[in-house]
Amino acid sequence: MKKRVYADNAATTRLSRPALDAMMPYLTSEYGNPSALHTMGREAKLALERARNQTAGVLGAVPEEIYFTSGGTEADNWAVKAAAELGKNKGRHIISTQIEHHAILNPLLSLEAQGFEVTYLGVDAQGRISLKALRDAIRKDTILISVMAANNEIGTIQPIAKIGKLAKEHKILFHIDAVQAIGHIPLDIQSAGSDMLSLAAHKFGGPKGVGALYVRKGISLPSQIQGGGQERNLRSGTENVAGIVGMAAALESMNARMGPHMEKVLLLRNRLIEGLLRIPNARLTGDPLNRLPGNASFLFEGVEGESMVMMLDLHGICASSGSACASNGHESSHVLKAIGIPRQLSHSSLRLSLNEDNTDEDVDHILEVLPSVVARLRAMSPVWNGSRENY
Amino acid sequence: MWCETFTDTVIEHFMAPRNAGSMPDADAEGNSGDPDCGDSLTIYLKVKDRVIEDIRFMVFGCVAAVATSSMTTELAKGKTLDEALKLTDQDIVEALGGLPENKLHCSVLGESALKDAIQNYLAKTE
Numbered sequence: 001m002k003k004r005v006y007a008d009n010a011a012t013t014r015l016s017r018p019a020l021d022a023m024m025p026y027l028t029s030e031y032g033n034p035s036a037l038h039t040m041g042r043e044a045k046l047a048l049e050r051a052r053n054q055t056a057g058v059l060g061a062v063p064e065e066i067y068f069t070s071g072g073t074e075a076d077n078w079a080v081k082a083a084a085e086l087g088k089n090k091g092r093h094i095i096s097t098q099i100e101h102h103a104i105l106n107p108l109l110s111l112e113a114q115g116f117e118v119t120y121l122g123v124d125a126q127g128r129i130s131l132k133a134l135r136d137a138i139r140k141d142t143i144l145i146s147v148m149a150a151n152n153e154i155g156t157i158q159p160i161a162k163i164g165k166l167a168k169e170h171k172i173l174f175h176i177d178a179v180q181a182i183g184h185i186p187l188d189i190q191s192a193g194s195d196m197l198s199l200a201a202h203k204f205g206g207p208k209g210v211g212a213l214y215v216r217k218g219i220s221l222p223s224q225i226q227g228g229g230q231e232r233n234l235r236s237g238t239e240n241v242a243g244i245v246g247m248a249a250a251l252e253s254m255n256a257r258m259g260p261h262m263e264k265v266l267l268l269r270n271r272l273i274e275g276l277l278r279i280p281n282a283r284l285t286g287d288p289l290n291r292l293p294g295n296a297s298f299l300f301e302g303v304e305g306e307s308m309v310m311m312l313d314l315h316g317i318c319a320s321s322g323s324a325c326a327s328n329g330h331e332s333s334h335v336l337k338a339i340g341i342p343r344q345l346s347h348s349s350l351r352l353s354l355n356e357d358n359t360d361e362d363v364d365h366i367l368e369v370l371p372s373v374v375a376r377l378r379a380m381s382p383v384w385n386g387s388r389e390n391y
Numbered sequence: 392m393w394c395e396t397f398t399d400t401v402i403e404h405f406m407a408p409r410n411a412g413s414m415p416d417a418d419a420e421g422n423s424g425d426p427d428c429g430d431s432l433t434i435y436l437k438v439k440d441r442v443i444e445d446i447r448f449m450v451f452g453c454v455a456a457v458a459t460s461s462m463t464t465e466l467a468k469g470k471t472l473d474e475a476l477k478l479t480d481q482d483i484v485e486a487l488g489g490l491p492e493n494k495l496h497c498s499v500l501g502e503s504a505l506k507d508a509i510q511n512y513l514a515k516t517e
Contacts, residue, residue, distance in 0.1 A: 302451065303451075304429060304430070304451055304452050304453055304456070305429075305453075306453035306454060307405075307452070307453055307454060307456075307457060310405065310453075310454045311405075311406075314406065323429055323453070324428065324429040325429055325430075325452070325453035325455075325456075326453070332429060343427040343428075344426040344427050344429075347426075347428075347429035379411070379412070380408065380411040380412065380448070380449050380450060380457075381449060381450070381451045382431055382432070382433040382449035382450065382451055383426045383431055383451045384451075
């Protein structure tokens with residue numbers, strides 16, 4: 001059996017032990033509907049509220065500010081649409097960035113079709129927005145600023161606290177898409193000054209299909225889903241108790257171990273980067289310093305992304321690419337475009353994302369295999385003009 | 392491990408492509424695709440008495456692009472120029488045992504580059 005190395009943690013993560021253990025009762029014997037009056041219902045409700053308290057605790061919020069959703073995408077959609085709804089009488093201008101996830105970009109496109117105006121801030125070659133550009137973009141009719149705390153493709157971390165300060169100064173709602181950041185880097189809602197924040201459980205050892213939206217008390221959030229009245233009548237639907245409990249447990253556990261995790265992952269990831277940069281014409285994308293601890297995103301000139309991913313897969317290594325083919329479309333990564341990568345090169349991307357599950361042996365295996373994969377593909381590439389020898 | 396959508400033949404041609412490499416003394420070459428779009432294929436021909444004596448290819452592209460390019464050269468090798476001109480993308484896909492729907496367009500790459508190479512050869516020699 002080939003050694004399996006999972007280096008795609010930015011896509012999703014293994015369900016952590018604390019999460020699994022916390023979930024088990026709610027997948028087996030404790031299956032009550034939290035809205036039911038009997039004991040089983042009340043126990044489920046208790047578990048739900050305990051999870052809410054835990055989640056609020058980690059984020060530095062109060063329980064009433066936490067709304068459970070089906071994931072990060074739903075939370076992002078809700079936040080953007082809610083802000084538009086809340087602010088539409090004051091103005092119709094929104095500021096976001098060119099490197100947001102599609103869960104933000106697509107709702108924004110939808111709002112544009114409804115007459116809202118969106119300024120998509122550009123980023124520099126490392127993926128950072130300019131605070132000056134943000135300040136210049138703010139208008140009297142700006143009603144929302146939505147920025148991702150950390151980018152999923154290139155790992156760049158934005159100066160969230162400074163953005164929050166600006167937003168507060170101008171009394172503009174500030175939403176943070178924290179899906180990639182939560183659990184991996186310290187993120188304090190209060191000092192970030194955010195009014196809303198999205199997170200997704202499966203990015204930090206929780207189950208898929210559950211997330212949360214934090215909304216600061218005092219904001220009268222419009223409802224997302226109407227029905228039986230759950231989530232304070234704003235997001236109806238019988239709660240995914242097991243999932244929510246799992247998310248809260250994962251969040252708490254990740255937060256408690258963040259220091260040692262970060263230390264371990266940084267060492268592994270930096271060794272990986274160092275090794276891979278020895279491959280000729282390999283480039284690290286994103287901010288080299290202010291980046292997610294596990295993210296190692298590269299461009300390997302002359303080699304196509306999907307081919308790399310599939311060849312790595314045959315060696316048991318799971319990674320991803322932003323190439324057009326790899327993303328099932330004909331357009332390659334908007335993030336790479338935003339940081340100024342030319343079209344051809346943008347098809348040559350490879351993203352490896354480590355987490356605390358990965359080991360030194362994993363890194364060794366990648367360092368053993370990837371250079372030869374690149375060499376092999378370059379040997380038959382008509383767009384590679386360098387050496388065709390094995391590395 | 393592998394997507395069920397790729398046939399064994401496709402995987403084989405991806406991992407061990409036939410006729411990959413350049414041909415410095417080629418009689419003609421043909422191109423298709425656009426590297427800016429993420430795929431680019433060059434086919435090299437060695438022709439004798441209007442028969443494709445030798446054929447090689449260089450490709451930049453995804454699994455389907457590599458596999459279809461490899462299969463194209465395998466099908467074309469040894470054929471007369473007229474026979475080779477009749478090869479279609481469907482022949483290539485059939486020989487591979489099929490391709491996922493969203494990858495069918497990759498087979499056009501092979502047919503295009505081969506035709507381009509043959510036409511370039513004919514233009515040079517006639």
